[in-house]
Amino acid sequence: MASQFEGFEKKDKNETRISYLVETKKDQNPCFPQAPFEILSKYQSQLKRLTPQKSKEPIVPQTTNGTLTFPSNPVVSAEFIMKLARMRLHEDCSSNSINPLKFQSGISEENLKDMELASNLLMAAENFSIEQFDRAEKLLNQCVLFASPCDSPLRRVVTYFTEALRERMDRESGRIDLERKIVDVEEHALMFKSVSLSCEQKLPLSQISQFTGMQAILDSVASTRKIHLIDFGIRSGSHLIILMQGLASRNDCPVELLKITAVGTSKIWLEKTGKTLSSFAESLKLPFLFKTVISQLSDLKEGFFEVEAEEMVAVFLFLKLCGILAWPNRIESFIGFVKKLNPCVIVVVEMEVNTNTPIFIDRFYEAIFLASTICDLLDTCLKGDSMFRNIVEETYFREMILRTIAEEGEEKIHRFAKIDFWREFFARFDLVEAELSALSLYQANLVLKTSPCWSSATIEM
Known part of the structure; x- marks a missing residue:
């Protein structure tokens, strides 16, 4: 299964950066997978020799x-x-x-x-x-x-x-x-939380999107001391462990505050995730604040998000735009709302397939x-x-x-679109594309090496 990775980068004060990521191909800790950077450290000596894996040609009858x-x-x-x-x-x-x-x-x-x-x-x-x-x-x-x-x-x-x-x-x-x-889906995810976490650890789609997405945010806030991540797809929150570990390890620019605002419709799910993340931040001695916004995407208001003047805002959208793609007014209003938050980076994770065509x-x-x-x-x-x-x-x-x-x-509720559609759509909001860093791609390749069953997956720019 092929993966594609794209990004959007800030060029002036009026332009917002987006890192765009399209996904494709024994008992474990019930809370979170093993420390992501521990996985990478196992292969640290291979980083210089690794190059992004070339796309494999699909088998065509x-x-x-x-x-x-x-x-x-x-x-x-x-x-x-x-x-x-x-x-x-x-x-x-x-x-x-x-x-x-x-x-x-x-x-x-x-x-x-x-x-x-x-x-x-x-x-x-x-x-x-x-x-x-x-x-x-x-x-x-x-x-x-x-x-x-x-x-x-x-x-x-x-x-x-x-x-x-x-x-x-x-x-x-x-x-x-x-x-x-x-x-x-959020209610069902709450019922089967342990299953969701186990699947996240075993599927390359989840692991690669987590590593590359969080690395894109780390790259964008490298010189920022107060970071505010607004997460519209927090799920179990395991991807945020990657971000928190990366920020906690910074010595040249220590973090004064990491604020995470999680948006969703299940108050119970968000609060449980917040408690787990707060406990993890405490173990890292990372200054941390967790807030929740209980709302549908169509009902968001600027007053819901407490953005301070010194904070650098980042936005994470994991399989969220597909839920409102069928309604042009809703998705345009939502992206316009996100841009008003003035984020330095937006990470978007979506499927690379066109199911939004009107022809059945x-x-x-x-x-x-x-x-x-x-x-x-x-x-x-x-x-x-x-x-x-x-x-x-x-x-x-x-x-x-x-x-x-x-x-x-x-x-219509769930629809997916291909990257050419998204490029044209985001351009209407002056959102500018930028590549992911080489480190993000190296990490993605390293993640593929952690499981034999992921050997058929490929990564593409």
């Missing part, structure tokens, strides 16, 4: 005269099978049936069944997009027979998308209550390839922790797919 070619001794991922199924579908777009597959090299019977399952789902989506609802319904019935949320990554993906597409069809036909209760079938394909990759990743990184994986998928993943596929118009 090849077809010649209707024959699909597999790589030798392939590990057939859900994403790979989905791409093959789409190629197969497009080759047969002139008919309503799918022709038998031919392969140049051998493929297991299990993979052939997965191919049939994926093909049925994609054909159902294509039929739905042209309002052939009866045909779509029949194909979805076939998917229900063979897919399972407790099976392989491919079959889990098919299960979630079948549910979402069925709900969308029921909405179109008026057979479903449009007032379906939306899952509150384009959005469906973007979403299903992303979902297939994520399920492959969860299966690899959480191997042996099926309970954790199930909770993550049921709590976050399933709901994300429902919101992307089943909802439309004003109901």
Whole structure:
């Protein structure tokens, strides 16, 4: 899974710096992972010899005269099978049936069944997009027979998308209550806090975004004694441990105060996180103040944030803009609000995929390839922790797919966009792009070396 890292830098008094980060590919401490800089110190001698890892070319299915070619001794991922199924579908777009597959090299019977399952789902989506609802319904019935949320990554993906597409069809036909209760992700995160923390430690997405994001902030406040971080995506707060350790180790410019203002909708979650961070700051002898703002992003007011004249403000946005991207007025108002706080740096973490297109079938394909990759990743990184994986998928993943596929118009909640969109969007607010530091990229590569299961991840500028 590829990762991309970008940034925005302050050039004059009227311009705000953003560091922009796009994410891609035994019993542990229940509070926080091992000290992040201890991980880096293990590889300190390698820093000078390391260079950012080159992007690996994705495996692309090849077809010649209707024959699909597999790589030798392939590990057939859900994403790979989905791409093959789409190629197969497009080759047969002139008919309503799918022709038998031919392969140049051998493929297991299990993979052939997965191919049939994926093909049925994609054909159902294509039929739905042209309002052939009866045909779509029949194909979805076939998917229900063979897919399972407790099976392989491919079959889990098919299960979630079948549910979402069925709900969308029921909405179109008026057979479903449009007032379906939306899952509150923060409430679920509170219920499964230990699971969330464990997953953060085991997924390269979380670890790399934490290290590079916090390093971008450390670089921006290197000569500042009073720092005010406004965090709109605090989650467990484990990423802030990295920041606090970095600030506590500064000798040339000791920190007089680190103030963190956490914004969210769960008072209990924020207060628990604040107590843990305060205790950690005390152990580091780091002057620390933690404040909370209980509010939706759309209801924020300047008076909520106590910004002192001598403080340097930094902003952290972890998967927050995707929640308001579907409403242009809301996201423009929010970014305008953030800019008024006059931050020296903003770190943005978002998925690099376009699910904000108004064309349903384009959005469906973007979403299903992303979902297939994520399920492959969860299966690899959480191997042996099926309970954790199930909770993550049921709590976050399933709901994300429902919101992307089943909802439309004003109901849209979660949407992602690619970096070109964000560059154009931020430019309208005079927010200027800057690269992450070389140290951030070195650290990201070092983090990848801490787990064998992350070996297939790549990092790109």
